[in-house]
Amino acid sequence: MGGHLKQQNLITAQERLRDQVAHALRAALISGELQPGKVYSAPALAADFGISATPVREAMLDLAREGLVEPVRNKGFRITEVSxxxxxxxxxxxxxxxxxxxxxxxxxxxxxxxxxxxxxxxxxxxxxxxxxxxxxxxxxxxxxxxxxxxxxxxxxxxxxxxxxxxxxxxxxxxxxxxxxxxxxxxxxxxxxxxxxxxxxxxxxxxxxxxxxxxxxxxxxxxx
The missing domain is CATH 1.20.120.530 (GntR ligand-binding domain-like)
Known part of the structure; x- marks a missing residue:
């Protein structure tokens, strides 16, 4: 039972990190730090945050579902340009x-x-x-x-x-x-x-x- 709970806590911590990263990325979009049309890689952004690439990649996928970024094969994510x-x-x-x-x-x-x-x-x-x-x-x-x-x-x-x-x-x-x-x-x-x-x-x-x-x-x- 204890092991199962530990595993659940770990998952919750990962989800929280993903949400925190998504929050930070939205802030960077609003402030203009992330430029429309530019491609950013999850590992490079993760290095900026000082964390592993996985929660950054997951957060970017959340933003992609919202239409804020779009995946670019083998490169990362492009910030969506809005005309x-x-x-x-x-x-x-x-x-x-x-x-x-x-x-x-x-x-x-x-x-x-x-x-x-x-x-x-x-x-x-x-x-x-x-x-x-x-x-x-x-x-x-x-x-x-x-x-x-x-x-x-x-x-x-x-x-x-x-x-x-x-x-x-x-x-x-x-x-x-x-x-x-x-x-x-x-x-x-x-x-x-x-x-x-x-x-x-x-x-x-x-x-x-x-x-x-x-x-x-x-x-x-x-x-």
């Missing part, structure tokens, strides 16, 4: 799904359900003020997906989650450096307030504006 056209299409899909869904949720969600999202909105603002981009992304993802989950359509939440991963928040670093990240963060509180007031039309307009801001940030980063 302006790609970003426009992701933005259009998100708006088509998220805007009317926010309107519908405004009419169906309870005050308690909406207020439960307030602490996450606070986290988004706090991360923006602390220049914690990974924290910002994590809280932002939890806010949007938890809000959409109130609609009761699991596939819709999965689809938006996938679109978010594939587009990544291009321009996040530039937005932070320009001091505009806090303003973007505060839009989550504005959205909640409008939904709590029962104003579906204004909530939809706020969501449209919020997604538009995100897209214009990507454009600012590209040019």
């Amino acid at each position: 302006e056209r790609d970003l426009d299409q992701y933005s259009e899909l998100r708006a088509l799904i998220e805007v009317p869904t926010v309107g519908a949720i405004t009419g169906s969600a309870t005050r308690e359900q909406l207020e439960a999202l307030r602490p996450i909105a606070d986290e988004i603002v706090a991360s923006a003020r602390d220049h914690d981009l990974i924290g910002y992304l994590d809280a932002d993802r939890r806010f949007h997906l938890s809000l959409l989950a109130l609609h009761g359509n699991d596939r819709l939440v999965e689809t938006v989650g996938d679109l978010r991963k594939r587009s990544r928040l291009y321009g996040l670093t530039a937005l932070d450096e320009s001091g505009l990240l806090v303003a973007s963060a505060q839009e989550h509180h504005e959205l909640l307030d409008l939904m709590l007031a029962g104003d579906a039309k204004a909530a939809e307009a706020c969501m449209t504006r919020h997604l538009g801001h995100v897209r214009s940030l990507w454009a600012a980063e590209e040019h």
